[in-house]
Amino acid sequence: MTSLTALWPPFGLTLTTPRLVLRTIRDEEIPAAVEAARSGIHDAGRSPFSNPWTELPAEELGPNMARWYWKCRAGMSPESWTLLLGIWHNDEFIGCQDVEAKNFNALKTVNTGSWLKQSAQGRGLGKEMRAAVVSYAFDHLKADVAESEAAAWNERSLRVSRSLGYELNGVYRTSWGPKTEAVQRVRLTPESFKRPDWTLQVEGHVEFARFLGIQ
Template sequence: MTSLADIWPPFGLTLTTPRLTIRPILDEDIPAAVAAARSGVHEPGKSPFSTPWAELPDDELAPNMAQWYWRCRANFAKDSWTLLLAVWQDDEFLGVQDLGAKNFKTLKTVSTGSWLKQSAQGRGIGKEMRAAVVSYAFDYLQAEVAESEAASWNKQSLGVSLSLGYELNGLVRDGWGEKVEEVQRVRLTPKTFNRPNWTLKVHGHEELITYLGL
């Protein structure tokens, strides 16, 4: 019987850490993602995102999230892609970790972003899920650089980055919604990566790199 992963190989990727299962978001996962977001992602009025999507009213939040997941799939191409990965602990949806690249064959550079519902924050999960996708990028995709960014006031996100070995890579001013934010960019390489003391388990990699032509 043909599976979804046979039709679209990115769906077959699964990353497993000691506590987490990280895999692409399926349509059947969207209600859990919406519920997690509605439970709260950040303090009111203090959005850590360049687009303040988590502050949308409930009746707008759900369709906005669904459209974003569908848009990323529709725009997934060999030279420009974003993997939106659901983060699960047992049967609980905790948040989303993304891994993206543009012109990857040439640049060998990936970028990351993420969110966690508030009840899952402060438990080291953000660090574990970032370590998982960075490990995958370096060890399986042969990436040479991983980049990320956060508002300069977002000490929690920047703390995760620095603990994993990211180095500060410049400040920029950017428009986030209707506000101007000072954004701290960070950069990681295999040499500077503070690797976790666990081994990442990966399923579905060969099918994905074949699809990407890597």
């Protein structure tokens, strides 16, 4: 019988760091993702997300997250893809790190975003999971650029970016949920990347890259 991973290669991709395991979220793991989000990600009224999804009523949060995971899966193609990686620490689901790209074979550019539940914050895990996906993008996908952004007031996120070597890449103003926010873009290249002192372990890359036609 053909395995699910053979049918959907993103399920076979696993990134392992000294403290974390990053892998594509399966349906049976969505409840753990919802519970992690419900436990709290940020202070009330201070959403770091352009789409304030964490502020939905509790009964709407789960269906909204599930729809997002399914939408990203269904939309994966060589021309445009969003890879959603769950983050596990000591077998506990603690957050999500996503990597997305459009026209990757031509532009060789990825964008990243993430969230981490509050009880897991302040221990360097956010930096470790970002370093993992950036290492994967540069060393395995052969990306030339990794970009990200954060609200200009979100010093915690920008501090992680600076610690990994990201350079400031302009500010723009946009609607950020119900508010207008200044958003700081950041940009990283293999040359400016301040690499961690550990080696990323990767499984399932060849099948994943073939699935998306990454050259």
